[in-house]
Amino acid sequence: MPLLWIVLVVLGLGLIGYLMGRSRALGSAGGDGRQLHSLPSYYGWHGFMLTVVPALLMMAAWLLVAPSVIENRAAAGIPDAKIAERGSRSLVMAEVRRTGEALDMAVAQGTMDEDMARNLRADFTDVTERLKATGAIITTTVDQPILEAAQNYRVMAKASNLYMSIAVLGLAVVGLVFAFMRSDKDFRARNVVEQGIKAILILASTIAIMTTLGIVLSMLFETANFFEQYSWREFFFGLNWAPDFRGNSELGMLPLLWGTLYISLVALLVAVPIGLFAAIYLSEYASPRLRAVAKPMIEILAGIPTIVYGLFALITVGPLIRDWIAQPAGFGNSTNSVITAGLVMGIMLIPFVSSLSDDIINAVPQAMRDGSYGLGATQSETIKQVVLPAALPGIVGAVLLAASRAIGETMIVVMGAGAAAAQMEQGLGAIINPFQAMTTVTVKIVSQLTGDTDFASPETLVAFALGLTLFVITLGLNVLALYIVRKYREQYE
Amino acid sequence: MNDMRPLERAVETKEIKFECRDCQVYYGDTHAIKDVNVDIEDKTVTAFIGPSGCGKSTFLRCLNRMNDTIDIARVEGSFLLDGENIYDKRVDPVQLRAKVGMVFQKPNPFPKSIYDNIAYGPRIHGLAKNKAELDEIVEKSLRRGAIWNEVKDRLDAPGTGLSGGQQQRLCIARAVATEPEVLLMDEPCSALDPIATAQVEELIDELRESYSVVIVTHSMQQAARVSQKTAFFHLGNLVEFGETGQIFTNPKDPRTESYITGRIG
Ligand SMILES: Nc1ncnc2c1ncn2[C@@H]1O[C@H](COP(=O)(O)OP(=O)(O)OP(=O)(O)O)[C@@H](O)[C@H]1O
Numbered sequence A: 001m002p003l004l005w006i007v008l009v010v011l012g013l014g015l016i017g018y019l020m021g022r023s024r025a026l027g028s029a030g031g032d033g034r035q036l037h038s039l040p041s042y043y044g045w046h047g048f049m050l051t052v053v054p055a056l057l058m059m060a061a062w063l064l065v066a067p068s069v070i071e072n073r074a075a076a077g078i079p080d081a082k083i084a085e086r087g088s089r090s091l092v093m094a095e096v097r098r099t100g101e102a103l104d105m106a107v108a109q110g111t112m113d114e115d116m117a118r119n120l121r122a123d124f125t126d127v128t129e130r131l132k133a134t135g136a137i138i139t140t141t142v143d144q145p146i147l148e149a150a151q152n153y154r155v156m157a158k159a160s161n162l163y164m165s166i167a168v169l170g171l172a173v174v175g176l177v178f179a180f181m182r183s184d185k186d187f188r189a190r191n192v193v194e195q196g197i198k199a200i201l202i203l204a205s206t207i208a209i210m211t212t213l214g215i216v217l218s219m220l221f222e223t224a225n226f227f228e229q230y231s232w233r234e235f236f237f238g239l240n241w242a243p244d245f246r247g248n249s250e251l252g253m254l255p256l257l258w259g260t261l262y263i264s265l266v267a268l269l270v271a272v273p274i275g276l277f278a279a280i281y282l283s284e285y286a287s288p289r290l291r292a293v294a295k296p297m298i299e300i301l302a303g304i305p306t307i308v309y310g311l312f313a314l315i316t317v318g319p320l321i322r323d324w325i326a327q328p329a330g331f332g333n334s335t336n337s338v339i340t341a342g343l344v345m346g347i348m349l350i351p352f353v354s355s356l357s358d359d360i361i362n363a364v365p366q367a368m369r370d371g372s373y374g375l376g377a378t379q380s381e382t383i384k385q386v387v388l389p390a391a392l393p394g395i396v397g398a399v400l401l402a403a404s405r406a407i408g409e410t411m412i413v414v415m416g417a418g419a420a421a422a423q424m425e426q427g428l429g430a431i432i433n434p435f436q437a438m439t440t441v442t443v444k445i446v447s448q449l450t451g452d453t454d455f456a457s458p459e460t461l462v463a464f465a466l467g468l469t470l471f472v473i474t475l476g477l478n479v480l481a482l483y484i485v486r487k488y489r490e491q492y493e
Numbered sequence B: 001m002n003d004m005r006p007l008e009r010a011v012e013t014k015e016i017k018f019e020c021r022d023c024q025v026y027y028g029d030t031h032a033i034k035d036v037n038v039d040i041e042d043k044t045v046t047a048f049i050g051p052s053g054c055g056k057s058t059f060l061r062c063l064n065r066m067n068d069t070i071d072i073a074r075v076e077g078s079f080l081l082d083g084e085n086i087y088d089k090r091v092d093p094v095q096l097r098a099k100v101g102m103v104f105q106k107p108n109p110f111p112k113s114i115y116d117n118i119a120y121g122p123r124i125h126g127l128a129k130n131k132a133e134l135d136e137i138v139e140k141s142l143r144r145g146a147i148w149n150e151v152k153d154r155l156d157a158p159g160t161g162l163s164g165g166q167q168q169r170l171c172i173a174r175a176v177a178t179e180p181e182v183l184l185m186d187e188p189c190s191a192l193d194p195i196a197t198a199q200v201e202e203l204i205d206e207l208r209e210s211y212s213v214v215i216v217t218h219s220m221q222q223a224a225r226v227s228q229k230t231a232f233f234h235l236g237n238l239v240e241f242g243e244t245g246q247i248f249t250n251p252k253d254p255r256t257e258s259y260i261t262g263r264i265g
């Protein structure tokens, strides 16, 4: 049964559960709603919840677990030689899945009947051609082990779907009946619904947390692999970034980290003053009408895709800075520069800083300003001495959030500052000259992963170590931001 | 003898500090203050009484142009402070507010230390030449605000960490620290216990020697205790204005009478 149908049927059962629970509860009270412990709709929602939630949860769990179980079983029949021939098990399995899909399509188009699809043998008929004729993507010759695995795969997937439909619908019915039996005028449906809603909310936040955890764990795993092949001391403290896909790379992350921090710093130097002043103007001086127009206009900046900013850096800002500043002053002659990327990224960050700061400044109670005006302070004195200090922790939070955006940015860096790591070994000048090309951690993660190399080599795995480092840094910044923002909440009141 | 002279002075007719004529305040379309005429004397405590929402705070806020900060508020009429209209274009509302201080209905200490809260006004107006003088102003103001003993050991603690009543006294001390000529107090004692109330009333009495004080209050007893003049507002109108003793013992308007005897409000 297609998934959509299962979901619809479950929801339909839920509706029945709602109506039945409600009417039974009302019936037990002799039709008088006032005799019930809870409002009638609570009995309804109780029925709906017990019917729908466990069933859908079960479905989600099944969908998560079943594919890997099926693949494992289907793969069991494939000889090791085959796997060695194709490189890895996952490649073979991809082939198996595609073949299975092709068989499905052939059956759907009527070029094969179900029986044939199940019992077809590669050694007797030209399966490959017949499957290609369906329009499916078959790249290699389908041979017997693959075809057999694909046939197994199909059968098991079908069976799994059938069992799942039965289990899910069965659970929904069980929930419905159970809820129906419980609906009675003395049953505390309201409290149960309350608990249920709480459980659903907890579930949602658990999913978010588990995902984060999952990301970290997968990164940790690969990072550990990396550190088995490469010394952590050289990674964290190495001054040279020179990956060589033939081996013997130097993978010191300091040049990349420096690039990230430097470009982010330039970006923040642009974004923070402009964003903050814009926010102050908008929230304290601008008339409501101007504010209503200007604020969305600034926020449009946040909606521009970073690739467009990148283009802007590449073809406008970069050449401009080179021709008017860097070359005349003898600082260098590359279009790609730290300044270019930082400037453009700063523009991108302006709305982050201004929008958040504006909200925070607006959250400072009017009573605070009144108090200051009442003592004979001017508007700018009030802003400087009362409003900004009161809003400062929140503003710092906004800046830190902007900083983590800057640190994670990739596109603008590639197009604005290039892809060459800082040459730290060449001395201080090479480190701090903002008119030279430089690159960041994120850019190198991309280039290491898209390189045409063995996935298990340190040159590729280093991407995970870099990613994890970056994750830790931005996580730290976010935690700091949260901590400051939370502290700020206690400030006034 | 010398003893006679203060008495003599008390009999002198007092100068008029604020002369308000035909005052109207609108909040958008709401007409909150209607045709109010009132003279506020120097070195006098004037009490504004009246039921909730009748416009006492609104009128009080006109006297130091705090209504300027409310976008929808519109003020009309003439408010002469020492003969000069405070709504005149030449008048700088900032300087006006330094002269006419205000204590708000809700305590609003800044999220700064207690010391900085008090020192705020003196600092922006440059009232202290050095740190020692500033310290002195802070201590004197806190004493006048009847809160010195409670906070003298924690001047560095945030003002927002005080209790509601302490915060209100802090705000009173803060307003006093700038040495205004007129002090507007909007229900300064509504969050205070009887002891602190008595202390604040004592302060008001003391301020009267040099300033003019306008106080909004919901307590008839307080109005009777501290004020010399009382104004009764009702639905945006000034119903009756006169000597406090006369208002409370012999009101002319039936609405005043029913309010002070507790029949409207
Ligand atoms: N900022 C404002 N915007 C719109 N209307 C307002 C505003 N402030 C006050 N008003 C209205 O003006 C009228 C007078 O309000 P005001 O605050 O002066 O009353 P009050 O006499 O001080 O009352 P209370 O004793 O409760 O403090 C009320 O009807 C109120 O709704």
Ligand SMILES: [Mg+2]
Residues within 6 Å of the ligand: B056, B057, B058, B105, B186
């Ligand atoms: Mg009021």
